[in-house]
Amino acid sequence: MRNSCRNVACRLASLAAAGIAAVGTAWGQVPPAWEATPNFRYNIESIDYNANTRVARVFFSVTNPSAGEVPWDIKADWPFTQLLPSAVSRLSLDIGWNTREYTNAGSGSPSAAAAPISVDLLKNATEVVPDSGIYVASATLPTQAKGTGVAAIEGHPAWTVDLGGLPATAPVPVKNAYKYFGITDSTIVPRREIVDINKCKVCHDGTDIPRLSLHGSNRSEELRVCVICHNPNQTDIPFRKTGAEESVDFKRMVHGIHAGGMRRNPLVIIGRGSSVNDFSGVRFPANLANCLKCHIDRPGQGTYQIPLASSVLGSVINTKSTLGGAIDVNPANDLKITPVASVCSSCHDSAKAIYHMKSKGKAGFGVLQSQIDSGTYRERCVSCHGPGKDKDVRRVHEIEESGR
Ligand code: HEC
Ligand code: HEC
Ligand code: HEC
Ligand code: HEC
Ligand code: HEC
Structure with missing residues (x-):
């Protein structure tokens, strides 16, 4: 009998050293x-940025x-x-x-078309003062980075779970953190x-519908972090x-995911x-037209209404990359x-609706941002679907009274 391995953590470490995943999964x-x-x-x-x-x-x-906010030692605990x-x-x-509007232009990250800078904190962070539990990591921003930036922490610690009587190592979803600078x-x-994520959680509570932790439990329950990557580009x-290519712009993707019962084309x-x-x-287990x-409602104009802020960009559907090759x-x-057509057509995707957006609305499907900026494609949706107009977005959908 070996005395060295008395706990699950040790047994898992031994399995890992032998290159075997627990319980064969x-x-x-x-x-x-x-x-x-x-x-x-x-x-x-805190974030310290040197211009x-x-x-x-x-x-x-x-x-x-659950232990008085004692800091974890991310180098030793x-x-x-659990890296192997x-x-x-x-x-x-x-x-x-x-x-x-996030685009992360110039990030130099070749892993996606418009990815943020990513730093592996388990490798590259250093403790500021020994035993303080406060760490620092840094990154150099490209000259294209302007305005206000965001720093976010995502990822998952490991935990030992019981899987049908056998120990296994599982990822722990942790609400992601963010801060602007x-x-x-x-x-x-x-x-x-x-x-408002609290509205999402009415459904995404882990009972019938999973909680909002995606990408292998790395990105969890903070939509302000999702949008850094799920941006128009x-x-x-x-x-x-x-x-x-399919856009993963949040204002298009999240509608499309829930509109399976309405869309003509699968997302x-x-x-x-x-x-x-x-x-x-x-199938959205509620009224999708609500x-x-x-969405957050606001007196005057709900966040689901148009016009959009002038900074809002159109959604990319072709990055001009080589499929399976280099990402452009x-x-x-x-x-x-x-942008407006991107939002509306993520639910209303019939050929008839898209023809309407192009002909009546002067929308572009497959155009350059420079053609949008120069006015070659200046959307005209607001004159009919804007607040107080005949086909006001608030009026044509079945909106509950606000505050409910
Ligand atoms: C009325 C219920 C309801 C609300 C509200 C709701 N969802 Fe969902 N959502 C669903 C259902 C049902 C699914 C499909 C789940 C499944 O098939 O496992 C889903 C799936 C998703 C998925 C795909 C998950 C995956 O594993 O691929 C994402 C992402 C998502 N929802 C995001 C959101 C966000 C963000 C909000 C709030 C802004 C939201 N949902 C609000 C019902 C809802
Ligand atoms: C670090 C960047 C990044 C973050 C943060 C991120 N995503 Fe993603 N996500 C992507 C990319 C890129 C894709 C496109 C497919 C791929 O490359 O995996 C994607 C695809 C998806 C998909 C569809 C395909 C799949 O893998 O399920 C869903 C659903 C999704 N993300 C939901 C979310 C939600 C919800 C959040 C926030 C809780 C989030 N993502 C945070 C980068 C990210
Ligand atoms: C299942 C949840 C869900 C439902 C239902 C939903 N939306 Fe959205 N909507 C989103 C998400 C998520 C975003 C992107 C949020 C972000 O970028 O922070 C979004 C973005 C938008 C935007 C862009 C706003 C901006 O400033 O960029 C518009 C416009 C919009 N939705 C219209 C609608 C309309 C109209 C309806 C009802 C017919 C609707 N949405 C129903 C989840 C939803
Ligand atoms: C989240 C999905 C969703 C989004 C996003 C959305 N709609 Fe709708 N819309 C619906 C649903 C559901 C209905 C109810 C009737 C139906 O099923 O077609 C509807 C109905 C309508 C109607 C009435 C159509 C008719 O035939 O009676 C109009 C007009 C309309 N939407 C315009 C818009 C515009 C403009 C936008 C973009 C600003 C938009 N919608 C975005 C889901 C959506
Ligand atoms: C000249 C007025 C006008 C303009 C401009 C206009 N629309 Fe419409 N739109 C309408 C009318 C009228 C309907 C039909 C509504 C109904 O059936 O109740 C409609 C219907 C729609 C629908 C529902 C279509 C369906 O079949 O489900 C969508 C989505 C829509 N419009 C989006 C847009 C978008 C996006 C733009 C801008 C790119 C736009 N519209 C510009 C008047 C207009």
Whole structure:
């Protein structure tokens, strides 16, 4: 009998050293350990940006809310050191810009068309003062980065779970953290707020419909972090090998996911490992025409109404990349859908509706942002669908009274 391995953690480490995943499953198939979520909180303490060197230093900690917010030691504690056989522990700093509309142009990240800068915190963070539990990591921003930027922490610690009597290592979803900082803005401009995650959680509560933790439990329950990547210039190009690119712009993708019962064309997004995510079977268990099921209402103009802010960009549907090859990160040659038509056609996708948007509305499907900016494609939706107009977006949909 061996005395050395008395606990599960040790047995898992031995398996890992032998290159074997627990219970013969890839760790990604082990369900997330939501029961451990109350033990972790990501905190961005402070951001120090130097406009001359363009270096952003991000100070952060991971604390334990169920133990008086004691900081975890991310260099030594078990949940953060499970890196073999695969990264069950993962912690990443994402830096994006700018809050008027994220595009992350110039990030140099070749992993997607418009990805933020990403820093592996388990490798690259250093503790500010020994035993303080406060760490710092830095990144240099490109000259294209202007306005207000955002720093976010995403990823998952590891946890030991019981899987049918056998120990396994599971990822722990932790609500992602974010903080804005001025790049060239002396006053921070927060990103506009459109939807309220508490409304999403009415359905996404983990009972029948999963909680909002995506991408292998890395990106969890903070929509302000989703939108850094799910921006107008991002598509599913990273893993797409055939067919037309699909936009993952949040204002288009989230509608499309829930509109399976209404759309004529299935929404199919190619994800990690070329996984085929076909959302045409999703049935919204409520009235989809009630925009307030997700949106924030405001006196005067609800966030679901038009006009959109002038900074809002059209959604890219073709990055001009070579499928299965190099990803084109230059936004200037991207082909887009004009912004209002992109939103409306994510639910109303019939040929008739799209013809209407092009003919009556002067919308473009497959045009350059420069053609939108110059007015070659100036959408005319507001004159008929704007507030108080005959076909006001509020009036044509079945909107509940606000406050309900
Ligand atoms: C009225 C209920 C309801 C509301 C409100 C709702 N959803 Fe959903 N959502 C669903 C259903 C049902 C699915 C499909 C779930 C499934 O098939 O497992 C889904 C799926 C999704 C998916 C795809 C999940 C995956 O695993 O691929 C995302 C992302 C999503 N919703 C985001 C949101 C966001 C963001 C909000 C709020 C802004 C929201 N949802 C509000 C019902 C809802
Ligand atoms: C660091 C960047 C990044 C963040 C943060 C991010 N995503 Fe994604 N997401 C992507 C990219 C890129 C794709 C396109 C497919 C791919 O490359 O995996 C995608 C695809 C998806 C898909 C469709 C395919 C799939 O893999 O399921 C859903 C649903 C999704 N994301 C939801 C979310 C939600 C919800 C959040 C926030 C809780 C989020 N994402 C945060 C980058 C990100
Ligand atoms: C299932 C949730 C959900 C429902 C239902 C929903 N939306 Fe949205 N909508 C979103 C999300 C998520 C975004 C993007 C949020 C972000 O970028 O922060 C969005 C963005 C938008 C935008 C862009 C706003 C901007 O400033 O960029 C418009 C316009 C819009 N929705 C219209 C509608 C209309 C009209 C309806 C009802 C017919 C509707 N939405 C119903 C989730 C929803
Ligand atoms: C989240 C999905 C969703 C989005 C986004 C959305 N709609 Fe709708 N819309 C609906 C649903 C559901 C109805 C109810 C009738 C139906 O099923 O066609 C509807 C009905 C309408 C109608 C009445 C049509 C008729 O035949 O009676 C108009 C007009 C309309 N929408 C315009 C718009 C415009 C303009 C936008 C963009 C600003 C938009 N919608 C965005 C879901 C959506
Ligand atoms: C000249 C007025 C006018 C303009 C401009 C206009 N629309 Fe419409 N739109 C209408 C009318 C009228 C309907 C039919 C409404 C009904 O059936 O109740 C409609 C219907 C729609 C519908 C529902 C279509 C369906 O079949 O489900 C959508 C979506 C829509 N419009 C989007 C847009 C968008 C996006 C733009 C701008 C790019 C736009 N419209 C510009 C007048 C207009």
